[in-house]
Amino acid sequence: MRILWWLVVAIVLIATTSSAGEVRRLRLCADPSNLPFSSRDAGEPGFEVEIARAIAAALEAELTVHWVPTAREIIVLRQLYERRCDLVMGFPITAGFMDDKPRLSLSAPYYVMRQVVVASSVGGVRSLEDLKSRVVGVQAMTLSDQLVYGRGYNRKVYVTPDETFDALLRGEVDAVVMESPLAGWFVTRNAGFVATEIGDPGRDLQIGAAVRKADLDLKASVDRAIQQLAATTLPAILARYGITLAQARPPGTTLSPELRAARSTFLTQCSQCHGTDAKGTPAASNLQAFKGSEADFVRVVQTGRPGTGMTPWKGLISEEDIRAIARYVKQLATDSARQ
Amino acid sequence: MVRTASLSLVALLVLSSLLLALPSPGRGADVSDARLLNAERDAGNWLMYNRTYAGWRFSPLDQISAANIKKLVPKWIFAGGTVGDQQMTPVVNDGVMFTTSTSLAFNRVHAVNAATGELLWKYDRRTAEDVGALVRLIPHNRGVALYKDKVIFGTLDAHLVALDAKTGKPAWETKIVDYSDGYFVSQAPLVIKGKVVVGIAGPGEMGPRGFVEAFDADTGKSQWRWYSIPAAGERGSETWAADTWKIGGGAVWHTGTYDPATNLLYVGTGNPAPWIADMRKGDNLYTMSAVALDVDTGKMKWFHQYLANEPWDYDTVAEHHVIDVVRNGQTQKAVVTANKLGYVYTLDRITGKFLSAVPFVKSLNWGAPDPVTGKGVETPGLRPTMGGPPVEVCPSLLGGTGWQPKVYNPRTGLLYIPSNEFCMKYGYVPDLTYKKGQLFTGNTTEHFSKTEQAGVLRAFDVNQNKVLWEWNNRTPLISHTLATAGDLVFQGTAEGRVVALDAKSGQELWSFSLGTPQSGGIISYAVDGKQYIAVAAGGTVRSQVWFGKEPKWTHATRLNFSDVVVVFGLSE
Numbered sequence: 029m030r031i032l033w034w035l036v037v038a039i040v041l042i043a044t045t046s047s048a049g050e051v052r053r054l055r056l057c058a059d060p061s062n063l064p065f066s067s068r069d070a071g072e073p074g075f076e077v078e079i080a081r082a083i084a085a086a087l088e089a090e091l092t093v094h095w096v097p098t099a100r101e102i103i104v105l106r107q108l109y110e111r112r113c114d115l116v117m118g119f120p121i122t123a124g125f126m127d128d129k130p131r132l133s134l135s136a137p138y139y140v141m142r143q144v145v146v147a148s149s150v151g152g153v154r155s156l157e158d159l160k161s162r163v164v165g166v167q168a169m170t171l172s173d174q175l176v177y178g179r180g181y182n183r184k185v186y187v188t189p190d191e192t193f194d195a196l197l198r199g200e201v202d203a204v205v206m207e208s209p210l211a212g213w214f215v216t217r218n219a220g221f222v223a224t225e226i227g228d229p230g231r232d233l234q235i236g237a238a239v240r241k242a243d244l245d246l247k248a249s250v251d252r253a254i255q256q257l258a259a260t261t262l263p264a265i266l267a268r269y270g271i272t273l274a275q276a277r278p279p280g281t282t283l284s285p286e287l288r289a290a291r292s293t294f295l296t297q298c299s300q301c302h303g304t305d306a307k308g309t310p311a312a313s314n315l316q317a318f319k320g321s322e323a324d325f326v327r328v329v330q331t332g333r334p335g336t337g338m339t340p341w342k343g344l345i346s347e348e349d350i351r352a353i354a355r356y357v358k359q360l361a362t363d364s365a366r367q
Numbered sequence: 368m369v370r371t372a373s374l375s376l377v378a379l380l381v382l383s384s385l386l387l388a389l390p391s392p393g394r395g396a397d398v399s400d401a402r403l404l405n406a407e408r409d410a411g412n413w414l415m416y417n418r419t420y421a422g423w424r425f426s427p428l429d430q431i432s433a434a435n436i437k438k439l440v441p442k443w444i445f446a447g448g449t450v451g452d453q454q455m456t457p458v459v460n461d462g463v464m465f466t467t468s469t470s471l472a473f474n475r476v477h478a479v480n481a482a483t484g485e486l487l488w489k490y491d492r493r494t495a496e497d498v499g500a501l502v503r504l505i506p507h508n509r510g511v512a513l514y515k516d517k518v519i520f521g522t523l524d525a526h527l528v529a530l531d532a533k534t535g536k537p538a539w540e541t542k543i544v545d546y547s548d549g550y551f552v553s554q555a556p557l558v559i560k561g562k563v564v565v566g567i568a569g570p571g572e573m574g575p576r577g578f579v580e581a582f583d584a585d586t587g588k589s590q591w592r593w594y595s596i597p598a599a600g601e602r603g604s605e606t607w608a609a610d611t612w613k614i615g616g617g618a619v620w621h622t623g624t625y626d627p628a629t630n631l632l633y634v635g636t637g638n639p640a641p642w643i644a645d646m647r648k649g650d651n652l653y654t655m656s657a658v659a660l661d662v663d664t665g666k667m668k669w670f671h672q673y674l675a676n677e678p679w680d681y682d683t684v685a686e687h688h689v690i691d692v693v694r695n696g697q698t699q700k701a702v703v704t705a706n707k708l709g710y711v712y713t714l715d716r717i718t719g720k721f722l723s724a725v726p727f728v729k730s731l732n733w734g735a736p737d738p739v740t741g742k743g744v745e746t747p748g749l750r751p752t753m754g755g756p757p758v759e760v761c762p763s764l765l766g767g768t769g770w771q772p773k774v775y776n777p778r779t780g781l782l783y784i785p786s787n788e789f790c791m792k793y794g795y796v797p798d799l800t801y802k803k804g805q806l807f808t809g810n811t812t813e814h815f816s817k818t819e820q821a822g823v824l825r826a827f828d829v830n831q832n833k834v835l836w837e838w839n840n841r842t843p844l845i846s847h848t849l850a851t852a853g854d855l856v857f858q859g860t861a862e863g864r865v866v867a868l869d870a871k872s873g874q875e876l877w878s879f880s881l882g883t884p885q886s887g888g889i890i891s892y893a894v895d896g897k898q899y900i901a902v903a904a905g906g907t908v909r910s911q912v913w914f915g916k917e918p919k920w921t922h923a924t925r926l927n928f929s930d931v932v933v934v935f936g937l938s939e
Contacts, residue, residue, distance in 0.1 A: 078747075149798035216752055219646045222798050223754070260759065264748040267755045288797075295796040297500065297806050301912050304794075304811045309915025310924035311908055332503075337451060337908035339471065339503035343496075344804050 051089045051249045056080045057113035059098040064213035064269045065118060068095055075209070075269040076117035079138055080237070082261050083115075086253035105132065108240060115250070121234040133241040136251045137234035138258075139266055143172045144211045144223045146196065147203035154288045156226050158203075165192045165201035172205040175231070189214075196221070212270025223270065287359055290352035297345060298353065301337060305364075306357045311337050316361040318354075325354040396461050398513040400560060404627060411893035413459045416510055416555035417772060418890070421689035422624035424774040425850045426891035430898035431937060432853035436867050436877045440938045442899065443484030447475065447930035452507035453905030456555065456772075456847075456888025457932060463487065463532070464892075464901065465518055468930050469508040471498075474522045476511060478535060481901075482894040484934065488535035494523045499549035499804045501572045505909055509622070510555035510888070512563060514584045521552025521565050527582055541587035543580060549573025549804060554622045557632075558584050559662050564632060566619030570595075571637040571682060574614035574807040577654075579623070579634055581665060591665030595619055595636045595653050603652035606675075611647035614801050616640025617654035621684035621770050624702070629717055631659040631668055633689070633702050637682035643753060643795045643809040644678035651676055655683050657704065657714055669719030673708060674743035678750045679733065679793060680764040680810065681707040688775050688782065689716060693830045694723075703829055705773050705784045707766025708743065710736060711827055725832050727825050728767040730788040730817060733760055753809075754797030763791035763814045765913060769845055772888075776850040779870055781826040781835065783856050785844035788823060789816040789917075813916045816843075821919065824848065824858050826873060836873035838866075842923045845910055849889040849900070857900060859885025861910055861923040865902050865933075883929045884910065897936055905930035 058066040058077055066074035073081075077093065084091035094113045098104045107113050109131055119125065120141070121134050147153035153162065159181050166173040168185045176183045184201050186192040189210045195201045197218070204211070211223040239246050254262070283291060295304060301312035308314035318325060329350045332340035341350070396402075398414055406412070407419045410427040418424050431439060447453065447468025457466045464481040467474065473494055478487040494506070502523050511520040517529045517538055525546040529538040544550045544567065553568040562581040570577040577595040582588060595617035597603040599610075607615060616639045623634035639647055639654040656672040673683045687702035692713060702716040709731040713722040721741030734745040751758045768786045775782045792813045799809035822840035827833070838858065846859030854870040861884045867877040887903025906928040914920035 149800070212752070216645060219643075219648070224797075263756050264758060267752050267758060268748040268750065270752045270755065292796055292798050295811055296799060296809055299811055300806075301504075303813075303916070309912050310921060311911035311915060335450065337504070337911070339500075341500075341503070344500050344503075 055113040060095040083253040134236040141233040162202035165204040216270035290356035420625040422686040429852040442936040451908040459892040471506040512556040514558040539587040548575040568620035570616040570618040577617035606650035606652040608648040633687040635684040709767030730761040757792040757794035761790035774850040787843040846885040900935040
């Protein structure tokens with residue numbers, strides 16, 4: 029048996045790498061049932077399988093999957109070391125993790141894992157601070173658990189992500205703090221809930237793919253592929269699974285609940301003409317450059333600008349909401365000036 | 368050579384005089400059911416929005432042709448007095464042209480001497496101050512219907528109004544529905560067998576359920592109403608999660624087509640609301656569909672849904688042309704439609720069975736119709752998430768082709784499609800709540816193009832199912848098209864040009880600068896044996912918004928808006 033096994037490996041090795049060091053075939057180790065990360069279901073393969081496929085496609089290599097439960101790290105790494113696969117997705121690029129794994133090498137990061145707050149879209153919870161007086165659900169022994177515990181918030185602990193989110197759906201907790209892939213997966217399936225990043229870059233975890241340290245060519249190829257895919261393919265795959273990216277929001281801006289609500293009204297009712305940045309289009313003025321007072325802003329929005337496309341909004345948006353939009357636009361202008 | 372040319376010119380002149388002479392019921396004659404049914408042969412007139420029930424917009428007039436196109440000059444200009452949303456197609460009955468001009472303040476109708484441009488009468492109907500957000504943003508009207516001695520049109524506050532065609536005095540008025548829910552009428556109504564058929568606008572952006580309704584053309588009394596979204600318990604309601612059907616959109620905002628042989632009205636339904644697809648899980652029937660309704664009862668005979676749980680505002684409202692196509696030697700009674708999805712679809716017009724779909728644009732990544740069922744199969748990864756980064760999707764939400772009518776020339780077998788090569792960066796807002804009167808879309812959108820020539824007029828052979836020639840323009844073609852028996856195709860542009868092309872080759876033969884974006888209908892008619900081409904222009908505010916973020920198009924946004932009808936004839 030043993031001799032036969034090594035014989036097979038020898039053949040695979042020849043087929044995997046050509047003389048020029050190009051990767052021709054990539055074998056991925058992945059869990060058959062661990063959505064949103066991976067799944068054997070071809071219709072919903074999970075974002076890590078999709079990213080692995082995109083990497084293989086970028087390298088013009090064929091991808092095959094060796095399905096193996098990944099609940100225990102040691103089992104899946106053994107598959108890699110024993111050459112049953114060449115690539116395993118989803119490892120944190122930190123010194124602490126790599127210290128005791130001399131045979132392992134990690135690729136460039138293909139996404140950043142963060143903690144996010146998940147709550148009802150109408151409940152007004154949009155940040156960590158909003159959780160002070162609420163009951164917060166977390167999964168036991170996770171980074172999110174540690175975060176909420178450290179802040180001293182009223183927390184309820186569950187064993188699995190599913191149980192944690194069930195508690196949110198039942199109303200047992202007001203909000204959940206969870207790792208971004210799991211939170212994204214939940215909100216894409218449950219209308220009426222939103223995920224908000226906690227906005228703490230210090231807690232960001234860069235995630236890369238693992239290869240054997242000896243496979244230098246493979247690591248270089250995977251790094252190159254990730255770099256190629258970073259602009260459009262990776263964000264598209266991640267977005268589909270509800271995983272928001274750091275670039276989606278201007279850095280340094282934390283909005284109050286009032287301004288978050290104003291942003292929502294602005295994006296829905298105003299941004300079609302004035303742009304998502306409020307800097308205007310040929311049909312609509314640059315609101316960041318609005319010269320008048322808040323009262324002037326309210327008046328123009330209510331009565332419109334005759335002879336232009338600016339329609340009167342009186343009766344459709346309340347005066348209070350228009351004032352909040354004025355403040356939101358001012359915040360945008362302040363942020364642009366800072367950048 | 369010279370001899371052949373002059374011979375064929377003589378033949379053309381004889382033919383055209385025959386056509387012009389055909390039915391001439393005398394100036395101001397009533398528009399009977401028989402005249403509407405035979406509108407195709409009534410060469411000198413343009414009696415309804417798409418000229419005929421089949422929806423072709425093909426004028427049988429051939430006095431103006433490639434041979435004399437250089438002598439085509441403006442004869443008169445009529446100003447409508449509004450700014451910003453001229454999308455109207457004029458109609459002409461025996462020397463009288465009826466046009467509309469619309470602003471947020473009023474719906475306006477004019478009767479004009481079609482030979483001289485002299486104003487005969489004008490009617491203004493004031494709009495209520497508390498109409499919804501969409502009407503305030505895009506107040507427009509696409510024209511009137513003619514029936515017997517009346518001119519019939521829909522209003523910004525969701526009424527149907529009939530005027531005396533001779534005097535402009537109101538004859539009857541009907542409230543269709545409560546405008547405070549966001550409903551209004553933008554389309555030109557269609558009169559079939561004494562019924563005024565009108566589809567409602569607003570639902571796709573404002574939430575309430577879309578519908579088509581028929582009214583008695585003599586009295587304005589409602590005859591039937593068909594909802595594009597079934598109510599709880601009705602067939603198809605299982606395709607809407609919980610109560611989402613109540614604010615599920617599905618506007619029917621474009622004038623339909625009709626086949627007297629099947630007695631079916633063919634309409635396209637719009638996108639569901641809100642645009643955030645996850646907020647209304649399910650297939651969302653009967654949005655994004657072709658629907659055939661029995662004109663007598665309003666009962667649905669068949670439907671074909673183009674895309675289930677639609678996420679990108681790709682309304683499939685474009686007209687379904689009634690055409691007998693010849694495929695593999697077999698004649699098939701079909702409806703043919705080119706729509707926002709970027710494909711030309713052919714369906715059996717008796718059963719609704721899907722026959723074929725062929726792409727006509729290159730900037731297309733959303734997915735493709737299943738070759739057997741015709742149902743859209745999406746490319747994974749192109750649905751945005753709420754608050755997530757925008758996704759690049761092609762075409763843009765204006766569509767591979769928009770509402771601007773496609774035109775069909777039965778002599779060439781070509782469907783002329785004003786089409787667009789562009790994409791959008793499309794995102795969803797972080798959260799969205801329904802508020803009556805406010806926009807209920809939840810999108811953020813920026814249009815862009817990967818090509819220098821985003822507007823492409825394509826001549827599509829409906830029998831061979833392929834594009835035969837293309838004519839290019841820098842900005843997207845959100846302007847109108849006309850085909851004539853003079854073997855000409857007229858096309859407008861956002862740059863304010865109207866051009867005439869050879870119908871068989873696409874070669875540009877003539878051009879005129881209107882000074883304002885071409886945005887309304889282009890029609891042809893004849894008075895006293897002389898053929899005219901009428902071009903409605905004036906631009907749309909939205910096009911400035913759409914063009915604003917793409918540097919390749921901003922030159923067109925510098926043009927001023929001015930609501931005009933410019934009428935051309937041969938110089939004498």
